């Protein structure tokens with residue numbers, strides 16, 4: 311067992327009602343966080359609270375004192391592409407030309423295992439440097455890219471979920487899932503998915519996500535096969551993209567005219583259920599929102615990406631009115647930053663009302679929740695990660711609120727928790743993260 315004495319930030323249990331509502335952050339100026347192994351030997355939170363109240367219960371404990379620091383849950387990134395690290399900052403008129411001109415050419419390189427391995431090592435180091443301790447991540451359509459990422463995540467004990475990108479049409483030939491002998495690319499992609507589930511899902515902290523890129527790059531047969539696997543393996547995740555861009559939607563509607571909407575296409579193939587995470591979810595009507603709610607699928611809101619690619623603005627009011635789940639995501643490389651602080655600030659911009667659009671001014675506690683406990687709830691990992699309640703895996707960040715001269719000046723003026731959190735969100739980046747601590751196992 312070990313304890314850390316510092317300021318502590320975490321979230322009240324079930325503070326958010328069925329969905330986002332009003333998450334309640336808890337803050338202890340002079341706190342004690344006690345971590346130790348659970349029955350499986352995994353380091354979890356044993357106790358959290360005021361140092362004064364807890365110190366006498368743990369007289370023998372080694373305490374690391376971190377004056378002036380804030381310990382907070384590790385961040386959860388609900389949607390990111392590890393093969394797109396090099397694609398950050400590639401301007402395009404919109405999603406489809408961006409995919410064609412920048413993203414697909416870079417993703418082709420991941421056919422080479424060495425290229426995948428070095429990209430995976432850089433990517434995971436970058437997540438950790440930014441305080442991200444759980445990520446739901448796209449790989450490419452090459453099994454090598456999936457194996458490389460799982461291997462690196464396992465070595466670092468990162469809680470990481472990924473899967474083979476399913477793409478059997480409408481992409482460059484060398485990016486489509488390849489067949490073997492008499493087996494078609496479509497059939498092979500489904501066999502590979504099943505083999506990868508069996509190899510990686512539930513190993514240490516790793517999880518598998520069935521990953522059709524988006525409906526336009528899959529045939530009916532591939533989506534149907536993915537849906538069958540999703541039914542067969544009920545605790546694996548599903549990830550895809552939906553309703554990000556108007557040209558994408560027009561294309562998806564042409565390809566799947568029998569479905570009620572683009573989103574409904576996924577439901578028609580059995581790809582909407584709990585643990586299904588759809589990136590973007592911008593251009594929805596209320597029937598789509600109700601479909602998300604009723605199936606238990608959730609949105610990975612990707613605000614820096616949506617602003618960069620000009621895709622539109624996630625409608626928080628609509629999501630809360632109908633009541634479906636969501637959390638925050640960087641969507642690197644459409645997204646512009648690995649930093650959760652940049653993503654939270656962009657979510658504030660995207661959400662808020664302005665003189666040309668209605669909206670909600672999200673509180674800093676709400677923004678922070680979306681990137682931690684809210685993200686965990688979206689993944690079905692409530693009480694496992696994203697919070698520091700007793701029993702949660704001990705993934706946390708040590709924040710130095712005086713990391714830059716401006717942060718030092720500004721955070722010293724904060725007279726309440728909201729002011730402090732807002733200063734961190736508006737001015738923060740990787741410099742705030744002094745250390746990222748990952749739950750170890752004995």
Ligand code: GUN
Pocket residue numbers: 391405409413523524551554615641644
């Ligand atoms: N839709 C299909 N593929 C992608 C992708 O790689 N990034 C984004 N932002 N949207 C997509």
Ligand code: ZN
Pocket residue numbers: 389390391551589641644
């Ligand atoms: Zn994406």
